[in-house]
Amino acid sequence: MSPITKEKTNWFFACKVEDVPANGGVCVKYKNEQIALFHFARRGEWYASQNLCPHRRQMALSRGMIGAQAGEPKVACPFHKKTFSLADGRCLSDEHECAIKVYPVKLEEDRIYIGVDGGKETSAVPA
Amino acid sequence: MKIVVIGNGMVGFKFCRKLVERKVPGLELVVFGEERLPAYDRVHLSSYFDGKSAADLLLAPKSWYTDNGVRLHLGDPVHHISPGLQTVTAKSGITEPYDILVFATGSSAFVPPMPGTDQKGVFVYRTLDDLDHMKTAARKARRAAVIGGGLLGLEAAKSCLDLGIADTTIVEYAPRLMPRQIDQNGSAILQQQLETLGLKIRTNAYTTAILGDGTATGVGFEDGSSIPADMIVISAGIRPRDELAASAGLETGSRGGIVVNDRMQTTHANIYAIGECALYQHIIYGLVAPGYEMADIAIDNILGGNRTFGGFDMSTKLKLVGVDVASFGDPFPPPDSCRVIVFEDQVAGVYKRINMTGDGQYLLGGILIGDASAYNMLLQKVKNKMKITGKPEDELLGARSTGEAAAGALGLPPDAMICSCESVSKSAICQAVEDGHETFNAVKKCTGASTSCGGCAPMVKDLITYTLKSQGKYVRNVLCEHFGYSRQELFDLIKIRSLHSYDEVLDSIGHGDGCEVCKPAVSSILASLWGDMILAKGNDTAQDSNDRYLANIQKGGTYSVVPRIPGGEITPQKLMAIGRIAEKYNLYTKITGGQRIDMFGAHVGDLPLIWEELIAEGFESGHAYGKALRTVKSCVGSTWCRFGLHDSVSYAIRVEERYRGLRAPHKIKSAVSGCIRECAEAQSKDFGIIATEKGWNLYVCGNGGSKPQHALLLAADLDSETCIQYIDRFLMFYIKTADPLTRTATWLNKMEGGIDYLRNVVVKDSLGIAGELEREMQALVDSYKCEWREVVETPALRKRFTHFVDAPEEKDPSVKFEQLREQKKAVEWK
Numbered sequence: 017m018s019p020i021t022k023e024k025t026n027w028f029f030a031c032k033v034e035d036v037p038a039n040g041g042v043c044v045k046y047k048n049e050q051i052a053l054f055h056f057a058r059r060g061e062w063y064a065s066q067n068l069c070p071h072r073r074q075m076a077l078s079r080g081m082i083g084a085q086a087g088e089p090k091v092a093c094p095f096h097k098k099t100f101s102l103a104d105g106r107c108l109s110d111e112h113e114c115a116i117k118v119y120p121v122k123l124e125e126d127r128i129y130i131g132v133d134g135g136k137e138t139s140a141v142p143a
Numbered sequence: 144m145k146i147v148v149i150g151n152g153m154v155g156f157k158f159c160r161k162l163v164e165r166k167v168p169g170l171e172l173v174v175f176g177e178e179r180l181p182a183y184d185r186v187h188l189s190s191y192f193d194g195k196s197a198a199d200l201l202l203a204p205k206s207w208y209t210d211n212g213v214r215l216h217l218g219d220p221v222h223h224i225s226p227g228l229q230t231v232t233a234k235s236g237i238t239e240p241y242d243i244l245v246f247a248t249g250s251s252a253f254v255p256p257m258p259g260t261d262q263k264g265v266f267v268y269r270t271l272d273d274l275d276h277m278k279t280a281a282r283k284a285r286r287a288a289v290i291g292g293g294l295l296g297l298e299a300a301k302s303c304l305d306l307g308i309a310d311t312t313i314v315e316y317a318p319r320l321m322p323r324q325i326d327q328n329g330s331a332i333l334q335q336q337l338e339t340l341g342l343k344i345r346t347n348a349y350t351t352a353i354l355g356d357g358t359a360t361g362v363g364f365e366d367g368s369s370i371p372a373d374m375i376v377i378s379a380g381i382r383p384r385d386e387l388a389a390s391a392g393l394e395t396g397s398r399g400g401i402v403v404n405d406r407m408q409t410t411h412a413n414i415y416a417i418g419e420c421a422l423y424q425h426i427i428y429g430l431v432a433p434g435y436e437m438a439d440i441a442i443d444n445i446l447g448g449n450r451t452f453g454g455f456d457m458s459t460k461l462k463l464v465g466v467d468v469a470s471f472g473d474p475f476p477p478p479d480s481c482r483v484i485v486f487e488d489q490v491a492g493v494y495k496r497i498n499m500t501g502d503g504q505y506l507l508g509g510i511l512i513g514d515a516s517a518y519n520m521l522l523q524k525v526k527n528k529m530k531i532t533g534k535p536e537d538e539l540l541g542a543r544s545t546g547e548a549a550a551g552a553l554g555l556p557p558d559a560m561i562c563s564c565e566s567v568s569k570s571a572i573c574q575a576v577e578d579g580h581e582t583f584n585a586v587k588k589c590t591g592a593s594t595s596c597g598g599c600a601p602m603v604k605d606l607i608t609y610t611l612k613s614q615g616k617y618v619r620n621v622l623c624e625h626f627g628y629s630r631q632e633l634f635d636l637i638k639i640r641s642l643h644s645y646d647e648v649l650d651s652i653g654h655g656d657g658c659e660v661c662k663p664a665v666s667s668i669l670a671s672l673w674g675d676m677i678l679a680k681g682n683d684t685a686q687d688s689n690d691r692y693l694a695n696i697q698k699g700g701t702y703s704v705v706p707r708i709p710g711g712e713i714t715p716q717k718l719m720a721i722g723r724i725a726e727k728y729n730l731y732t733k734i735t736g737g738q739r740i741d742m743f744g745a746h747v748g749d750l751p752l753i754w755e756e757l758i759a760e761g762f763e764s765g766h767a768y769g770k771a772l773r774t775v776k777s778c779v780g781s782t783w784c785r786f787g788l789h790d791s792v793s794y795a796i797r798v799e800e801r802y803r804g805l806r807a808p809h810k811i812k813s814a815v816s817g818c819i820r821e822c823a824e825a826q827s828k829d830f831g832i833i834a835t836e837k838g839w840n841l842y843v844c845g846n847g848g849s850k851p852q853h854a855l856l857l858a859a860d861l862d863s864e865t866c867i868q869y870i871d872r873f874l875m876f877y878i879k880t881a882d883p884l885t886r887t888a889t890w891l892n893k894m895e896g897g898i899d900y901l902r903n904v905v906v907k908d909s910l911g912i913a914g915e916l917e918r919e920m921q922a923l924v925d926s927y928k929c930e931w932r933e934v935v936e937t938p939a940l941r942k943r944f945t946h947f948v949d950a951p952e953e954k955d956p957s958v959k960f961e962q963l964r965e966q967k968k969a970v971e972w973k
Contacts, residue, residue: 037943038681043946045949056656058646076696080659081688084655085658086624089656092658095696
């Protein structure tokens with residue numbers, strides 16, 4: 017399953033299992049944020065990350081291809097194929113690139129929840 | 144020291160380059176050249192008709208000379224030399240004093256003394272100017288005759304074919320072709336091969352006159368017979384350019400050539416002669432490799448060394464109209480002093496002969512026709528006087544598989560000369576690889592090997608592979624960590640196992656969970672094999688992102704929409720429909736390079752709506768988002784154009800509609816031109832078609848892009864059906880064998896045997912797969928459906944075209960546009 021859930025996590029309902037294509041992603045709107053949600057059906061795993069690719073600041077990661085590198089789950093941005101770990105968010109293809117924020121995901125029957133920080137504001141949408 | 148070089152041909156240039164590399168302090172280097180262009184590659188002259196330009200053939204641009212302090216006078220032959228004063232005077236009047244003078248004047252074509260050679264329509268085959276004259280004349284010529292069936296004559300005959308003169312006769316006075324290099328039986332096989340390609344050959348024919356009254360009409364022979372021809376190319380040998388040397392009082396041979404000693408000095412110690420103008424021990428060396436060796440030796444002696452020239456091996460290998468011909472060492476030693484093994488296959492057109500010492504211990508030389516793959520190994524064994532181990536016949540038949548040939552290359556001694564043109568030894572190549580030059584191009588650049596005739600390329604590649612392997616570095620050409628196969632292997636496996644989805648492929652022949660490299664590659668193979676709708680059967684998320692949304696993602700995250708406009712032909716109604724739809728969805732419009740209209744700035748959620756309207760107006764997907772056939776561009780053609788030979792628009796539409804939607808390792812572009820003016824730029828496409836008087840010429844493997852490359856002529860004067868048939872075979876062969884994301888040009892560049900091999904496969908069906916390729920293509924053509932129509936009509940597919948899964952009606956609020964020239968543009972990214 018996805019990264020460790022912290023104590024003060026707020027879980028919000030994202031969508032239903034059937035809304036997400038197998039082995040692909042969708043973009044979830046949470047307040048003013050865009051979160052990419054991935055269903056890694058081959059591994060029976062769910063991942064979530066910011067939708068913004070830090071390279072050119074494009075809202076695109078949810079449309080990227082997912083896969084694995086030496087077993088580590090990853091997503092490739094459709095713009096320039098920068099790849100990011102879905103486990104910890106670091107950029108796998110360019111060590112100088114910023115990491116992306118990843119979120120915990122949990123499943124209750126066919127309902128998917130994404131965990132966001134309790135109190136503090138999360139990264140803003142670009143201008 | 145001031146050195147003046149007369150002549151700027153291949154050998155003259157090599158002299159300059161090697162001298163510059165020595166960085167001699169206080170050196171002044173002046174070069175006079177007779178031709179208007181700086182030195183060019185005369186060995187590959189015929190490629191000028193094969194799509195190469197004069198600029199492609201240059202050995203170095205003019206700037207090279209300036210950058211290296213060489214003063215180059217072009218189009219300015221030297222007219223006078225005073226050895227007493229040590230000066231030369233050129234036609235322009237320029238006089239230059241010299242300390243050392245070097246003749247690199249080369250040779251001219253030998254024109255036998257006979258009547259009629261000064262008429263219109265008679266050519267020699269020697270310089271780019273000669274070729275330009277031939278090119279102009281070929282437009283009107285119907286029949287060509289080439290006088291001389293030697294190496295150059297056969298090249299000239301190939302050029303006549305390339306120029307579109309199908310009726311070409313080679314005339315040779317000896318009883319066989321290439322009498323100096325190959326024997327009677329080998330020549331018979333070569334002749335048979337050339338005849339199947341449509342060349343006519345007449346041996347034992349002593350030409351006595353060129354017929355005609357001011358304009359050539361034919362060739363007359365000693366026996367009173369004649370053949371008609373309106374283009375006559377004389378390639379009856381070369382004549383050393385020694386007239387200037389003779390007038391300056393230097394000794395010349397009775398049959399031409401400036402006499403030199405083994406240090407390349409003429410009878411004046413400070414005057415040297417190198418290359419085809421030099422006569423060493425009564426021999427003129429008419430090949431480039433010995434000329435380069437002479438240049439090296441002259442430089443060494445000029446700079447105080449004492450290297451000497453000891454003759455040179457005249458082995459040669461070339462490909463004539465797709466037929467390998469090679470002769471090495473001593474091709475026909477006296478019969479009583481040697482033992483001979485001959486292999487002859489009249490069906491495949493292969494002839495091989497090796498000559499061994501009487502005791503069967505050493506190779507002396509031999510001849511290879513039709514299959515010269517063993518040439519390099521055999522040549523090395525002759526040159527290095529390597530003892531024959533094992534059965535002698537294995538020398539002829541054993542080295543056929545590349546594995547053994549490579550093992551053989553490794554078995555050579557370290558000082559074996561791999562590239563004789565550039566004098567690069569085996570140890571130099573292996574050293575370069577060990578120093579980190581691990582690709583063929585890197586080794587070429589570092590050592591100079593294979594930069595001249597390219598004949599040693601396979602050996603160099605083998606040495607690179609084996610050196611890397613011996614370092615434990617050898618990497619197999621596999622797709623990625625999830626598949627231990629090359630794309631071609633994967634293609635075959637998927638087909639044999641009849642796998643239809645990415646997951647099935649990964650489960651049966653891969654491992655792990657896939658990635659952004661293997662997913663699109665496998666998806667492309669599945670599409671090329673089965674023609675299934677690409678978003679069906681769970682394959683949607685294995686597509687590259689653009690294929691998944693059937694549109695090209697652009698700056699800002701919006702998409703562009705490109706409907707197909709076959710051949711670039713569009714009705715006013717359809718133009719208005721595009722205008723109306725673009726206005727309704729606020730899209731930026733632009734005409735593309737492929738003669739269609741691109742609409743930018745579409746939100747992902749609008750894509751199905753836009754396409755629904757486009758389809759209702761009669762449009763279909765243009766596949767601009769896929770590694771697939773893009774456009775078939777056309778000129779206006781014979782329906783309107785006063786020059787047009789055929790209706791290029793109708794043919795382009797036919798071709799585009801046939802291959803629309805075809806998925807391939809990379810994008811494919813095409814064009815059809817209605818005449819030789821080539822307004823559709825077909826020669827810059829993956830496959831291009833140009834109308835001729837008699838049909839269509841088919842060019843393949845060109846591209847624009849970052850490394851532009853002209854397409855090469857695959858077949859000439861085809862009827863419309865045959866042309867399609869060849870394109871079917873060509874495209875399917877490419878789809879099946881190319882690496883992922885490899886355009887046709889790169890695919891061809893990597894192909895062993897190049898265009899000749901490809902032509903054998905496509906035109907001559909040398910692999911016996913033409914029928915299969917055609918059937919496979921027909922199946923794909925028959926299974927074509929417009930992908931966008933399916934999406935528009937299938938709610939489950941349509942549902943995926945939203946930005947927010949939890950707010951499907953909302954557009955991405957981060958998308959911003961700016962105004963530019965009355966339209967919108969994406970906001971610039973950081």
